Amino acid sequence: MSSSPRIAISGVVAVLIGSLVFTQSFAADAVPRVELLASMCNTCHGTNGKGAKPMPGINGEETDDFIDLMQAFASGEESASIMGRHAQGYTEAELKLLAEYFSKQ
Numbered sequence: 001m002s003s004s005p006r007i008a009i010s011g012v013v014a015v016l017i018g019s020l021v022f023t024q025s026f027a028a029d030a031v032p033r034v035e036l037l038a039s040m041c042n043t044c045h046g047t048n049g050k051g052a053k054p055m056p057g058i059n060g061e062e063t064d065d066f067i068d069l070m071q072a073f074a075s076g077e078e079s080a081s082i083m084g085r086h087a088q089g090y091t092e093a094e095l096k097l098l099a100e101y102f103s104k105q
Contacts, residue, residue, distance in 0.1 A: 034097045040086075041098065048105040059105035066099035 042048065044055045051057030058066070072078035073087035090098070 023098050034101045036054075037090075037094055037098055038101050041102070046083075049102045050105065058102050061099070063096070063099035063103050066102060067095050070095050 002020065009044070015031075038049070044052065045058050046052030049058035051059075069078060070083075070087045070090065073080055073083040075092075076084060078084075
């Protein structure tokens with residue numbers, strides 16, 4: 001085999017390995033992202049959302065109930081001193097991630 005095909009094959013292998021590494025590192029970031037989002041909730045609601053008086057616990061909350069409440073805070077339908085501002089900062093996808101996370105805590 002001449003050096004030109006070897007270089008081409010080496011380049012293809014390098015691209016494939018690079019793609020695999022990128023894909024694995026991107027997938028590994030899915031868990032830390034929800035934990036990062038949840039850490040903001042934990043500041044007031046306690047570790048894993050288990051409650052920190054006077055704030056209520058949000059752990060074990062049903063996912064639909066969590067999402068409904070956060071949407072009510074965001075729209076102003078449900079009043080709270082700070083939750084309206086927090087709730088407005090999340091995308092629907094982030095709310096779903098948080099709801100699933102806290103439902104399992």
